[in-house]
Amino acid sequence: MTKHLVFFVHGMGEHSSGWSDEAWDILKTSASLFSRLPHGDEFDKKFQKVELTYDNVFERYREHWQSDSNELIKLLQNGITPPAIINKVIQASTALGKNTFFTTHLLDVIMYRFLSLVNMPVRVQLAADISSALRAAGMDRGSDITWSVVSHSLGTCVIHDTLHYMFTGGHSEIEHLNAQHFAPHCGLFIANVSRVLQSTVNVYDSIVRPSLNKKLGIFQYFLTAEHILDPFTKPRAFEPPLEWLDAPTRAKTPSRFQQIKTREVLAKNIHGLEHYLHNPKVHVALFRALYGNAQIIPQYEEQSVLTSFQKQAEKIQLAAVKDELVKLKENIGVNISDLLTAAETYNAIVNF
Amino acid sequence: MHLLKCLCLIILTTRFSIVYADSNDCPDIKVQDDILFQLSMQYEAGCFGGDRDKAQISVNALSIIANLNQNETPTVPERISRFKQGAELLTTSLAIEARSEYAVKFNIKPLALLKQELEQAVTALDNLEPVSFLNPQHWKFDPNDGAIGDQFSLHQHIIEPGCPHECTAGITLSVNTLRHLKLMERYDRMLHGNNLVQFNQQVTRLNEQWRLYATAARSQTPLELAINSYFYQKKAVSGFAEPPSHQLIVLHPSLILEHVSNADRGSRLKPGLAVEWFGANWWRWSEGNKVSMLNPLGISVISTYSDRAGSQSIRHGLMFHYNHMYSLGVTHRGSDTGIFISVDLQKLLTDKNNAFTEVKRRFL
Numbered sequence: 001m002t003k004h005l006v007f008f009v010h011g012m013g014e015h016s017s018g019w020s021d022e023a024w025d026i027l028k029t030s031a032s033l034f035s036r037l038p039h040g041d042e043f044d045k046k047f048q049k050v051e052l053t054y055d056n057v058f059e060r061y062r063e064h065w066q067s068d069s070n071e072l073i074k075l076l077q078n079g080i081t082p083p084a085i086i087n088k089v090i091q092a093s094t095a096l097g098k099n100t101f102f103t104t105h106l107l108d109v110i111m112y113r114f115l116s117l118v119n120m121p122v123r124v125q126l127a128a129d130i131s132s133a134l135r136a137a138g139m140d141r142g143s144d145i146t147w148s149v150v151s152h153s154l155g156t157c158v159i160h161d162t163l164h165y166m167f168t169g170g171h172s173e174i175e176h177l178n179a180q181h182f183a184p185h186c187g188l189f190i191a192n193v194s195r196v197l198q199s200t201v202n203v204y205d206s207i208v209r210p211s212l213n214k215k216l217g218i219f220q221y222f223l224t225a226e227h228i229l230d231p232f233t234k235p236r237a238f239e240p241p242l243e244w245l246d247a248p249t250r251a252k253t254p255s256r257f258q259q260i261k262t263r264e265v266l267a268k269n270i271h272g273l274e275h276y277l278h279n280p281k282v283h284v285a286l287f288r289a290l291y292g293n294a295q296i297i298p299q300y301e302e303q304s305v306l307t308s309f310q311k312q313a314e315k316i317q318l319a320a321v322k323d324e325l326v327k328l329k330e331n332i333g334v335n336i337s338d339l340l341t342a343a344e345t346y347n348a349i350v351n352f
Numbered sequence: 353m354h355l356l357k358c359l360c361l362i363i364l365t366t367r368f369s370i371v372y373a374d375s376n377d378c379p380d381i382k383v384q385d386d387i388l389f390q391l392s393m394q395y396e397a398g399c400f401g402g403d404r405d406k407a408q409i410s411v412n413a414l415s416i417i418a419n420l421n422q423n424e425t426p427t428v429p430e431r432i433s434r435f436k437q438g439a440e441l442l443t444t445s446l447a448i449e450a451r452s453e454y455a456v457k458f459n460i461k462p463l464a465l466l467k468q469e470l471e472q473a474v475t476a477l478d479n480l481e482p483v484s485f486l487n488p489q490h491w492k493f494d495p496n497d498g499a500i501g502d503q504f505s506l507h508q509h510i511i512e513p514g515c516p517h518e519c520t521a522g523i524t525l526s527v528n529t530l531r532h533l534k535l536m537e538r539y540d541r542m543l544h545g546n547n548l549v550q551f552n553q554q555v556t557r558l559n560e561q562w563r564l565y566a567t568a569a570r571s572q573t574p575l576e577l578a579i580n581s582y583f584y585q586k587k588a589v590s591g592f593a594e595p596p597s598h599q600l601i602v603l604h605p606s607l608i609l610e611h612v613s614n615a616d617r618g619s620r621l622k623p624g625l626a627v628e629w630f631g632a633n634w635w636r637w638s639e640g641n642k643v644s645m646l647n648p649l650g651i652s653v654i655s656t657y658s659d660r661a662g663s664q665s666i667r668h669g670l671m672f673h674y675n676h677m678y679s680l681g682v683t684h685r686g687s688d689t690g691i692f693i694s695v696d697l698q699k700l701l702t703d704k705n706n707a708f709t710e711v712k713r714r715f716l
Contacts, residue, residue, distance in 0.1 A: 001396060001398035001402060001403065001404065002397075002398060036393075057562075057566070061566065064572070065574065068571055068573075068606075071607050072605055072607065072625070075607055075623060075624075076625070078623075078659060080624065080625050080657050080659055081657070082625055082657055083627065085603060086603060086625075086627050089573050089574075089575055089603050089604075089605060092573070096574055114578075114581070115577060116581045116582075116584045116585045116588040117565075117580055117581040117584055117595070117596075118577070118581070120562065120584075120592070120593060121559070121562035121563075121565070121566065121595070124555060124559050124562055124592055125559050127551075127555045127559075128552070128555045128556045128559040131551055131552035131556075132552055134552075135549065135552050139541060139548060140541070140545030140546070140547075140548040140549050141417060141426065141545055142417040142538040142539060142541050142545070144398060144401075144403065144534070144538060165591055165592050166551075168590075171590040171591045172592045172593070173558075173591065173593050174551065174554035174555060174558065174592055175547070175554065176551070177547060177548065178544060178547050180488055180489070181488070181540060181541050181544045181547065182544075182547070182548055200590065201590075212489065213489060214489065248502070252494075252496075252497075253497070254496065291396060292495050292496065293389075293392055293393075293495040294496055295386070
């Protein structure tokens with residue numbers, strides 16, 4: 001059968017090997033609720049998870065700062081007084097090398113957005129890992145392979161930039177991939193922050209969009225998912241204009257671009273990848289897109305699973321958290337600084 | 353109502369579990385059910401041009417690409433040769449399908465056009481024309497509406513003309529059409545496989561260069577990372593690029609071991625702080641398969657701060673870097689000349705004492 005590689009791209013924060021296991025299990029369990037989808041081992045024969053990580057690029061620098069400043073502080077304790085400006089440099093290294101929510105999470109966002117010596121190696125590493133996985137699956141030898149991407153939060157921006165560079169020439173110093181033959185099938189962008197973190201590539205002008213014409217867009221299906229209480233999706237929300245899709249692609253049914261809005265609350269961390277994937281609105285849309293076939297999940301099955309999920313959500317008492325999240329989202333601004341402030345407040349509320 | 357739903361679910365589960373059963377069989381398409389859905393499920397399940405397909409054309413066509421050398425990257429001539437063999441097989445088969453009674457009777461064109469595109473691709477390859485030989489846009493299958501590329505519909509142009517009286521023949525032709533679409537897709541990717549191989553090799557090399565830039569080059573403070581990023585920004589504006597072959601050094605503090613020959617006995621060799629006010633470190637990236645930084649050298653203007661006999665001694669001079677790791681400096685103050693060495697701090701992390709001993713042995 002056509003083997004479908006599903007690449008997972010994480011958001012901000014540290015992610016070690018196996019970080020996507022829970023998300024994968026949710027998808028696998030969800031598939032078992034639908035009669036036409038493969039179950040158990042058959043699911044693993046049809047789909048193959050490929051986990052991507054890039055936070056090691058941020059950590060390389062943070063580890064240097066930590067070790068450098070530790071040695072220098074020891075020296076300064078022995079009576080040496082450097083100029084004030086050097087003291088500030090050492091203090092900055094010390095502060096950024098420490099493990100706090102700001103340094104392990106928000107600093108990832110800042111470094112990726114503003115430092116070209118950080119965002120370039122992140123993109124290069126993901127492109128290397130993706131292309132290696134495609135080769136390993138035999139895509140260059142005519143194997144029956146297709147691939148898709150599930151990205152979350154900061155990962156939506158990272159994978160957007162990476163895919164754009166992979167499939168467009170631009171000023172690239174290496175030959176780009178031909179979208180006619182190697183383009184991904186479906187992209188699921190969960191809590192999409194690609195616009196507010198937009199840097200060198202304009203998100204609405206990039207090739208990372210759905211199109212029947214591979215010169216215009218690389219995806220067959222492009223899905224975004226946004227929880228109504230998720231504060232991260234508000235600043236410069238991803239809401240492309242109508243002409244973002246070319247006319248033939250726009251005419252396709254079901255729509256090649258779907259904006260999924262969720263409202264059910266099962267846990268405090270409504271921004272979490274797992275919380276999103278657990279919602280039938282998200283995983284049903286994803287499975288239909290992965291198959292490129294809406295009938296893979298009949299409407300009555302979707303409705304049945306969704307009703308049951310909503311009943312489950314109603315039982316969960318998180319009114320206070322919901323109120324705080326509503327207030328947070330109402331007050332959030334439109335800039336990257338607002339995003340960072342919101343992240344700190346969000347962390348104080350849900351402690352994620 | 354619930355009972356009805358359950359019954360439907362059981363029926364559907366039973367019917368479609370056949371597709372995913374641990375079996376290589378592909379069930380017959382039933383005329384009375386949703387034909388397009390059955391076709392699309394079997395297309396996904398590898399029944400047409402996939403690993404479950406037992407049709408002779410698929411077995412023959414896939415055997416041509418199945419034995420591509422798994423250990424070595426197939427060369428472009430090898431790919432072209434296999435493509436031509438496969439194209440010959442497929443065009444012959446397509447010609448037969450296009451002349452079938454059903455196709456002729458209902459004037460079904462997609463098969464003839466697929467054949468024509470394959471023949472044009474072979475001609476283009478023979479003439480070494482720099483074109484994308486096949487255009488998947490013309491024959492991409494959409495399971496939702498049965499569209500074949502941007503011109504045809506499986507339903508409208510192949511199945512419907514013969515139904516209800518000749519549905520079975522229409523289904524057979526649809527199966528064969530999907531089979532050829534899938535085989536063409538696989539051959540097309542195999543032909544262009546070197547694009548993926550080259551991209552992977554080049555981007556893997558870039559990845560290694562970036563790893564070395566972050567781990568083997570001199571460590572950068574947050575300030576230096578910001579400054580060097582600013583100057584790199586123009587290069588990174590569009591597309592993948594290799595890391596810089598230099599680093600600007602600005603306000604960089606480092607640990608040193610300084611020797612001042614005219615200082616009081618007992619405080620001649622002292623640990624101290626070197627502040628590199630400004631400077632640069634540069635190298636060349638190697639060419640070829642092995643990625644390395646060649647001839648890394650650097651220089652910076654510095655001041656050193658050390659505690660000698662209870663008072664702070666400040667001296668000024670130059671610092672020279674070699675191989676990112678070893679630095680030698682000369683300072684001057686009045687008639688005193690000082691010499692110092694520095695080992696980049698993170699290099700000390702693993703074995704600080706051994707590193708110092710090694711450097712002292714080399715330079716002092």
